[in-house]
Amino acid sequence: MIATRSEAPAERRGLQGLLRFLIGELKPKGSLLTPFNLISAPIIVLAAVLLAIRFTHGLASITNLSQEFPWGLWKGFNVITGVAFAGGAYVVTFLYYVLRQDRYHSIVRITVLNGFLAYVFYAGALLLDLGRPWKVINPIIGNSFGLSSVLFLVAWHFMLYMIAAFLEFSPAVAEWLGMRRLRRTLATLTLGAVIFGVTLSMLHQSGLGALFLMAKGKIHPLWYSEFIPVLFFVSSIFAGLSLVIFEGTISKRAFRTRMTDEHHVHHDEIVLGLSKVCAGTMFVYLFLKVVDLVHGQKVGLLDTPMGHWYLLEVLGFVLVPFALFTEAVRWRNQMLCRVAAVLTMIGILLNRLNVSIISFKWYETAHYVPSPWEFVVTLGVVFAEIWVFRWIVNRLPVLSAPPLWAVEARVPATRPVPGAVPVPTSEA
C-alpha cells in the first residue's frame, strides 16, 4: 500500500495552491511508452479524426448505416452492451449499502467509478449515432419531451443515473482535492444516491430491453420476447458482476501497489461471493429463457440456422459459464471464476448484438455489416474510457486508502482505522 495524499486540504491551500495541485496532477505518472499506450493512442487519435469527418460529412461518410438499418455497432456495442456491463455498479452498491455485505467495501468505489465512466462514454456514444445530436437535450428541457417514446424514459434514466453515480463517487473527489467540508456534505448524500441509483438502474436496464418491444416483427422471434425487459434486467446483474471480476483481475496486476491491504485480503472472497451471485442469477435467467421458448411457441425454430446460432449463445455462453461459476464457487477456484466471467461477458456481447443487430431484419437479403471505421471508433471509445479510468485510479483514493481525516470523520477516534493514510502533522 502506498500513501496517496500528502497535500494540505484545499481549505488551507487557497485557490492558487489548488490550481498548482491540479496542474501537477495532470502530469503523467510513469512511462508513456507502455505497450497499451502504443496500441491505444493511435486508435484514439484515428477515432477522433473519423468522428470529425462523421460530424462534418454525416453518418454515411464513415458508417454503413442506412434508413433500413439505422442502428449499428455504436448503439449495439457501446450503448446496449456497455450499459449492461455497467450493471456491476448498482449490484455491488446494493450488496454493500443495502444488504450490508461489508466484505465488498474495498471494491465499491472502483465499481461505481467503472459504472459511471461506462455511462459517460458508452451512453455518451449515443450522441455519435444521432442524426441531429444537438437535439438530444430536447427530452430534458421540454422543447419536445416525446412522452410517448421509450427513449424519453431511457434519456431521463441515463441522465439521472449519471448524476446519482457521480454523487456516489464524489466523496473520493473531495478527498483527492482535500476539501473536508465538501466531503462531509457529499458523504451524507451517498445512501440516498445509492438507493436512487439502484432504482434507476433496474428501470433503465429493463427500459433498454423495452426499446426492442417497438420492433416486433423486425427482430427474429427467438430473440424477440415480451419478457425482453426482464431478460435484460436479470442478465445485466451477471454481466456487470462478470466485468467486475474481470476488471478486478486486471486491476490486481495493474494497480497492485495502490490496492489497500483490506482489498488484497478480501479479494478472493469477493470474487467467490460475486461468482455465487452470478451463478444464482444465471439459473433464473436460463429458466426464463426456457419459459420464453415455450410461451412464445418457438421450440420449432431451434432447428434452423438462426436457431443454431441462438443455441450457441444460450448453451455455450450462458449454460457453460453458469456451470463453471457453480463449480468454481463449490471448489473455491479463482481461475475457474475468471474463465466463467470472460465466457459470460462474451455471451452478453453476443446476446446484445444478436438482439440489436444480427437478428434485426434477419429476413432481408442485404444485411448491415459494420464498416472498418465503425470498429475503429468503437475501440477508440473503449480505449478512451480506459485512459480516463486509469488516470483517476492513479490519482484519486479509489483503490488506495482515503486520507486519515476522511476516515476519522466516519468512525470514532478511538477505533483503529486499518489502511488509512495519515496526513502530515502540520495540518492535523
Add this chain to the structure above:
Amino acid sequence: METLVRDPFASKGIEYLLVLAFLALLPLYWRYLNGVPRLAALRVPVGERRVLSGWFRLPEAASFHPGHTWAVPVRPGRVRIGVDDFAQKLLGAAQAVRLPDVGTRLVGGAPGWTLDVENRAFDLPAPLAGRVVARNESVLRRPGLLNEDPYGAGWLLELEVPAWRSGLGSLLHGDRAHAWLARAEDALRLRMSPEVGAVLQDGGVPVPGIARALSADEWERLARELLDPK
C-alpha cells in the same frame, strides 16, 4: 413435440410445469451451490490437482493456517485437516504421529497433534476449532504417508466445525496462500547453506528433512522457528 408446443393449452401446461420445476429445483440448486464437493471427488483435486508454489505443493482446494497446517471441507460442517508440504519437507520423515482421540475438542491455532521426528516432538496447530470426529488410522500405522502424500492419503483428522464456512474464510487461500508460502520460502532461502543452495542452481526442489540438511546441530531450533505461525 412441435405440435404440442404450438397448442396454446399444451404450452400453457408446460409453462406451469416449468414454473413448478423451477421452484423445486431452486432450493436444491442453492444447496448444491453452497455445499462442498463429495469426499470421493475431493481426493482428486487435493491429491493430484496440485499447484506448485515455488518449491512446495499448494493445492487450490485447501486453506492454510500460518502454522503450516491445512483444512479442506469434506461436507458442510465437516473439515479434513493435515500438515502442509512445507512442514513435512522441513521436518523430514516422521517416526510417529500422535493424534487426539475422537471426541476431543481442538482450539484453532492451539497445538492439535504431535509429530515425532528424530526423537524430537513437534506440536503443530489445528487450523480450525472443532470436535474430532475421525482420525486417519492409516497414517498412525504408517507415518510415512504424511511425507508421501500430505494432502491426500497423509491427512490426519476430520473435525466437526459448525461455523466451517467462516472458519475456512479466515484461513489463507488462493493468492493469499501463494503469497504466504512465497514468504516462507524466502525465509528458508535466507538460511540456505552453500551445499543446499546448489539445489537452487540445479533447478531442483528441496529434499525431505531440509532443516537437518541446513544445520545438523541446531535443526530443531531452526525448524521450530520456520514453522512458527508468527
